[in-house]
Amino acid sequence: MSSLDLLHISLADQCLYGFARGQLRVRVAVSTAVNGGGERNGSGCTPRGLHQVRAKIGAGLPQGAVLRGRRWTGETWTPTLHAQYPGRDWILSRILWLSGCEPGINRNGSVDTFRRYIYLHGTPDCEPLGVPLSHGCVRLRNADLLHLFDRVPVHCPVRIEEAACPQWADAPLN
Known part of the structure; x- marks a missing residue:
């Protein structure tokens, strides 16, 4: 399993695309x-x-x-736990914590992604993906996040754009 060197998240597609050496390797639904x-x-x-x-x-x-x-609470998500805490913003399995790279746009001051605690994180399987529902983070299926987590190095670039990515929507994964 090769490391990924770029993640691209499309708000329009509600999809994450992972690349290694310019080749599309991962395509998963997200919720922004x-x-x-x-x-x-x-x-x-x-x-x-x-x-x-x-x-x-x-x-x-x-x-x-x-x-x-x-930090891990010591709990593992279950439907019963979910029912005990309705409306909780579940952050599950892993966190890939993002930091902006563009001063004045997504870094420093009132636009600092890192200080806003923006993550890629797991979400309960009962939560829909492919539609925007989060409070700012990028939600993924737990299994997808686990698969991604070991392939994404610290400092991996992550581009988040409004635009749809039709050129990758149906492209075969290499």
Whole structure:
């Protein structure tokens, strides 16, 4: 399994595309912000532009591990636990914490992606993907995140764009 050297997230497609040496290797459905794209702190939007994976959190935890404040609570998500905490913004399994690379756009001041705690993270299997529903983060299926986590190095570039990516939507995975 090769490492990925670029992640591209399309807000229009609600899809993450992973590349290694220019070849499409991964295509998975995601859920980005219900409020759309935007960079301001407190907006509840998914920040656009060029980012990097600043930190990887959760290596070795079980699939479905519940994370709060970037720490494992000791819980593992179940439908019963879900019913106990309706409306909870579940952060599960792993975290790929993003940092903006463009000062004034998604880095520093009131637009700082890292200080906004924007992650790629797992979500319960009962939550829909392919539609914007998050509070700003990028949600993935736990199994997809686990597959991605070991292939994405720290500092891997992550481009988040509004545009659809029709050239990759049906492209074969290499």
